[in-house]
Amino acid sequence: MISVEEARGRILAGLRSSGTETVGLSDAWNRVLAAPVAARLTQPPADVSAMDGYAVRAADATEGAWLRVTGSAPAGHPFAGGVGAGEAVRIFTGGLVPEGADGILLQEDAEAAEGRVLVRETVQPGRWIRRAGLDFKAGETLVAPGRRLTARDIGLAAAGNHPWLAVHRRPRIGILATGDEIVLPGEPLPPGGIVSSNAHALAALVRAAGAEPLVLPIARDDLAAIGAAAEAARFCDLLVTTGGASVGEHDLVQQALGPHGFTLDFWKIAMRPGKPLIWGRLGETPLLGLPGNPVSALVCGVIFLWPALAVLSGLPPAPPPLRRAVAGANLPENDRREDYLRARLRQEPDGQWVATAANRQDSSMLRVLAENGALLRRAPHAPPLAAGEPVEVVVLADLGL
Numbered sequence: 001m002i003s004v005e006e007a008r009g010r011i012l013a014g015l016r017s018s019g020t021e022t023v024g025l026s027d028a029w030n031r032v033l034a035a036p037v038a039a040r041l042t043q044p045p046a047d048v049s050a051m052d053g054y055a056v057r058a059a060d061a062t063e064g065a066w067l068r069v070t071g072s073a074p075a076g077h078p079f080a081g082g083v084g085a086g087e088a089v090r091i092f093t094g095g096l097v098p099e100g101a102d103g104i105l106l107q108e109d110a111e112a113a114e115g116r117v118l119v120r121e122t123v124q125p126g127r128w129i130r131r132a133g134l135d136f137k138a139g140e141t142l143v144a145p146g147r148r149l150t151a152r153d154i155g156l157a158a159a160g161n162h163p164w165l166a167v168h169r170r171p172r173i174g175i176l177a178t179g180d181e182i183v184l185p186g187e188p189l190p191p192g193g194i195v196s197s198n199a200h201a202l203a204a205l206v207r208a209a210g211a212e213p214l215v216l217p218i219a220r221d222d223l224a225a226i227g228a229a230a231e232a233a234r235f236c237d238l239l240v241t242t243g244g245a246s247v248g249e250h251d252l253v254q255q256a257l258g259p260h261g262f263t264l265d266f267w268k269i270a271m272r273p274g275k276p277l278i279w280g281r282l283g284e285t286p287l288l289g290l291p292g293n294p295v296s297a298l299v300c301g302v303i304f305l306w307p308a309l310a311v312l313s314g315l316p317p318a319p320p321p322l323r324r325a326v327a328g329a330n331l332p333e334n335d336r337r338e339d340y341l342r343a344r345l346r347q348e349p350d351g352q353w354v355a356t357a358a359n360r361q362d363s364s365m366l367r368v369l370a371e372n373g374a375l376l377r378r379a380p381h382a383p384p385l386a387a388g389e390p391v392e393v394v395v396l397a398d399l400g401l
């Protein structure tokens, strides 16, 4: 059995971005940028006023002085002339500061009369003027590639005059649930049957990671059915299977896929839940075989599939983020498998996060997983740990899960 870290390293090393495409700004949110976005203009393009008021020469605009108002400069309508000695030009937020002016007299600090304005508060030179290029200059890089685009990035790219952006393609992930006993939610159940929750939970995880799930029809526990279903997945950037990963004679995934060009990289890892993880390639298509137990499938989804989706999406390889907390209760010594305990997270008044592992950790218990928002990591062979000692947790909400 290999370690979690080695398994993740081997998985991520075998993946690359699914390619790039060009999308309009309205489709760019949450996509990973594939090429730098450089400003196509300078912002602001010239000196502009930050306030409504009067563009003036600061030297003239002292308290008690009267200035002659010679024109107006609303945003988008520059004043053709300049501001001479003893003059003022009415200006509005975003309006271009006319030649000769070096300060803005705020409307609130002025008293307008017919063709004139009285200065009630002395104007400081440069005050309330946004200099040309204050935000950015033409040619500067606004957004660097390899970044998942936020609403802020999209606003910035738009301001830089980019209607289109080059982004990484959304990876398409085939999800294949296997097993004679499983049926789709809502279908009649055979005796001993179980509703397939894995494909749906994994599809939601795939979506949360910004990729596109393709849920394939359930494959029965027979070689031909699994093989045929896998053939349908050749168009995917990654095929995820659940179930049939273990050692029972009905656990057929590897056996069924062999004749379809499956080559194994590794099988079985030192992790709980999730021991019988499979990683290999079905022809060109990478294949991640997750265990059938619902909690194992989803926890392995967090620890391996999540980072794999990031790499396929054009992000750098990285483990899921771990946060620091303290244990809410004593924990026993761990064995050789890295453990991910379902744990409840709460915050103390002083801000400290406390993670308390659930009493029941059976890998079939979806409700325990749904009710506990964190996975508490226990390193292989970790010694017993007392309540209050530091622990590391994956906070599922951090991943949108």
Ligand SMILES: Nc1nc2c(c(=O)[nH]1)N[C@H]1C(S)=C(S)[C@@H](COP(=O)(O)OP(=O)(O)OC[C@H]3O[C@@H](n4cnc5c(N)ncnc54)[C@H](O)[C@@H]3O)O[C@H]1N2
Residues within 6 Å of the ligand: 177, 178, 179, 181, 182, 194, 195, 196, 197, 198, 199, 242, 243, 244, 245, 246, 247, 248, 251, 273, 274, 275, 276, 290, 291, 292, 293, 294, 296, 363
């Ligand atoms: N003798 C051994 N038995 C088992 C071992 C072992 O090492 N030696 N490993 C155990 C571990 S750990 C796990 S995890 C499971 C995983 O086995 P499989 O991946 O082969 O999963 P199945 O046997 O197909 O199913 C296990 C369990 O999960 C249910 N299941 C399957 N698919 C779904 C689905 N889509 N939605 C919901 N539930 C599903 C299935 O009905 C079974 O109850 O093996 C242990 N055994």
Ligand code: MOO
Residues within 6 Å of the ligand: 271, 272, 273, 274, 275, 276, 291, 293, 296, 297, 363
């Ligand atoms: O690893 Mo299994 O996933 O313990 O139930």
